[in-house]
Amino acid sequence: MIDGKLVAAETTFASHNPATGELLGHAPDATAADAQSAVAAARRAFDTTGWSTDRELRLRCLRQLERALDEHREQLRELTIAEVGAPRQLTHGPQLDEPIGLVTYYADLLETYEFTEDLGEIASRGRRHHRWVEKEAAGVVAAILPYNYPNQLALAKLAPALAAGCTVVLKGAPQNPLITLALGELIAEHTDIPPGVVNVLSSSRAEVGELLTTHPDVDAVTFTGSTPVGRRIMAAAADTVKRVFLELGGKSAMIVFEDADFAEAALFAAFTICSHSGQGCALTSRLLVPRAHHDEIVRFVAAGLDRVKVGDPTDPKTSMGPLISEQQRDKVDGMVRRAVADGATLVRGGHPVDPGWFYEPTLLAHVDPDSEIAQEEVFGPVLAVIPFDDEEDAVRIANHSRYGLSGAVHSADEERALRVARRIRTGTFSINGGNYFAPDVPFGGYKQSGVGRESGRAGFEEFLEEKSFARVVVPQDPA
Structure with a gap:
């Protein structure tokens, strides 16, 4: 026009x-x-x-x-x-x-x-x-x-x-x-x-x-x-x-503390990364978890990904559809393969699905916070789990990114959750599942x-x- x-x-x-x-x-x-x-x-x-x-x-x-x-x-x-x-x-x-x-x-x-x-x-x-x-x-x-x-x-x-x-x-x-x-x-x-x-x-x-x-x-x-x-x-x-x-772009982090409801937070993380097949700049694609509870939370997330219905977008029951193109799917698959080669553990997914341009919901554990998969935007249904030692370490890892678009924290201690949220350098932030996305809420990012x-x-x-x-x-x- x-x-x-x-x-x-x-x-x-x-x-x-x-x-x-x-x-x-x-x-x-x-x-x-x-x-x-x-x-x-x-x-x-x-x-x-x-x-x-x-x-x-x-x-x-x-x-x-x-x-x-x-x-x-x-x-x-x-x-x-x-x-x-x-x-x-x-x-x-x-x-x-x-x-x-x-x-x-x-x-x-x-x-x-x-x-x-x-x-x-x-x-x-x-x-x-x-x-x-x-x-x-x-x-x-x-x-x-x-x-x-x-x-x-x-x-x-x-x-x-x-x-x-x-x-x-x-x-x-x-x-x-x-x-x-x-x-x-x-x-x-x-x-x-x-x-x-x-x-x-x-x-x-x-x-x-x-x-x-x-x-x-x-x-x-x-x-x-x-x-x-x-x-x-x-x-x-x-x-x-x-x-x-x-x-x-974004490489947003969700922090789960040891006092959070692991099952609830893991389900939230699983469905978030699969929203529109991970093709969202503000989606939390890094999951930061206490080192002592890493394997336990990973099991909860894997179970959550199993509940994501992938398939025909016209079906009202479908939760996740395809990636936008074969080129994008190849990019996602290449990043997953390199992440595994770099030492990440492939827990679930990691494969293209035909026909169309689908990719399995993918979970990577024991991810190095300095690795490509933890630093670069994937724009696909790929969640990287990164362990942390304490609150200071969690904040450091969350801010260890050139991006600053969004983030999330889960903790039963709301005072601590808010304290941590204020220390993360991002333009939007979710506390215990809070939804900031609405016409009256400013949306944008810090840094790059x-x-x-x-x-x-x-x-x-x-x-x-x-x-x-x-x-x-x-x-x-x-x-």
Whole structure:
């Protein structure tokens, strides 16, 4: 969708069902010229229309988008299952239903948000001065998506950007472009969002992303994906000094202390790492356990993994579906094999499963905290169990990572659990199974897990600029 029109590209590329490997359909393969047209449309819409200043129009359009998503929810659900490989039960949570709630949240916030802050008067240079701050839309936003949670991430970027008054070029992931294109169709056909305000591209070409991150008419880039790509985007955007928001990789640790309920914590760890086949940047892929209880907890985790139903994503009882592609499955398998060669104990799993791009839920024990499997993001259903000696050792190991996205702790001593949680350098944290993931909660990371926040009020204000004003106060004539 470019400048309000659904347009074809000169060539297309294929999208496949990861559960079967079968062809689902073809998507337009946008070129750099198409991306240029999309940026030009977004720039024109921002500079020459009232979108950025008309709060009522933006609110009406967000409510229309909310209704359109709700009315087409079941079609979007089936497409998400087929193209993303997400189990049906997950679409009733973070793969679809919860993301629709983001549009509701930002529409509600837009109704009440104060775009002006009065700072009062001061005396300076023999006069009185009245100061205030106004918040304005940041401008044209390039939003680049990964493949793992396309609905969640598209709406976490699009809804606050539109509420703030920005215009957007949204680029879907090449692994599953059809679901993002479906969002573009809903916007074009069921909302009054003006032409050029939202542009949606699908492309398999690296040059398209490169153009979006370097184009001088793009004011801000929001990207979710791997840390290596995020580094390149930050470097590329530096020449034009763009605002850059990055939600990158993670290697989050779950700490289980000796006073925790081992069975409960192990089950939590098992189902967490299998959520969407481990394809989540905030999933706790390192399990830190007391050395004296290592083998006991490993047995509990293995039993928990046995309870994970792997298979057809269309089946409501399926807990875990496939990985997104054969390439990703090969990457996961290679990392598991190297981990075993490096000394980790393979307790369960460790094999690809056909047909489709499935991988067995995998448990590795006695993992060295310095090893590749403990330091690098796998993005697969692989849990690495690492023993620790005491609380200090657990905190040290948890923080021994270039990432800082999330984490968890399980302990019957809530005071200790909170103390440890505050010492872990991450942007989100779960205590005894607490769920922080919701539209009103800021999400993002420390260190090389990213820059900025999505969701919540903070995610909205990422798309605003602050302009400070001052005027001389003219004294009133007493007469």
